[in-house]
Amino acid sequence: MKIVLIRHGETKWNKEEVFRGRADIPLDETGIAQAEATGAALAHLRLRAVYSSPLARASKTAGAVARPHGLAVQLVDGLADIDCGAWEGLPVEEARRRYPEMFQAWQKAPHTVTFPGGESLDMVADRAMAALDRIAAAHAGRETVAVVAHRVVNKLVLLRILGLGSAAFWRIRQDTCCINVVEHGPDGYVLHLLNDRCHLAGGRIPEPPSDF
Helix, strand or coil: CEEEEEECCCEHHHHCCECCCCCCCCECHHHHHHHHHHHHHCCCCCEEEEEECCCHHHHHHHHHHHHHHCCCEEECHHHCCCCCHHHCCCEHHHHHHHCHHHHHHHHHCHHHCECCCCCEHHHHHHHHHHHHHHHHHHCCCCCEEEEEECHHHHHHHHHHHCCCCHHHHHHCCCCCCCEEEEEEECCEEEEEEEEECHHHCCCCCCCCCCCC
16 A cells, blocks of 8 residues: 655744644645645545644645545544644744753754653654554555655654664655655555655745755
């Protein structure tokens, strides 16, 4: 079976580089356009199901993907964004000022960081992979499903599929409304496509300024 793994569309906090975590931030105007373009790009597929993080920025993106197929979005708690704890709602520079040593670790050794009152990358990777495994098991055969989640979740899932650990977090990007394609079979997962934004090229949808 194939999994089309998608990051949600842009939000105001993406543009402003504010840590989001579990804050339920809505899509902004660009994010809505990205979601609609993603739904149109995937309309030709025969999707059997669409799964999403329960947070609105993901579920609204998933709704645009599900609509052409007449599907309801199925919410999965294990796909929710990382719990940033005390960092939630902080702009990058504020987090750097308040937590200088931890911020440096986040930049240089992200796998060593557990957000105060929140999660570590490995904690997120464990729950997200468990969710993906359940989805894959439910759609054995030649079915295709879409899964909409978050930058952190997607990166960690893809790193696990590639046999890499959370230490490689900064080695791949997941831009807003990018598409990844993963195949699952008897021998496990195989990555077919990574961080594709061709469906967003040109027009009124700009390139993301940074990996945030």
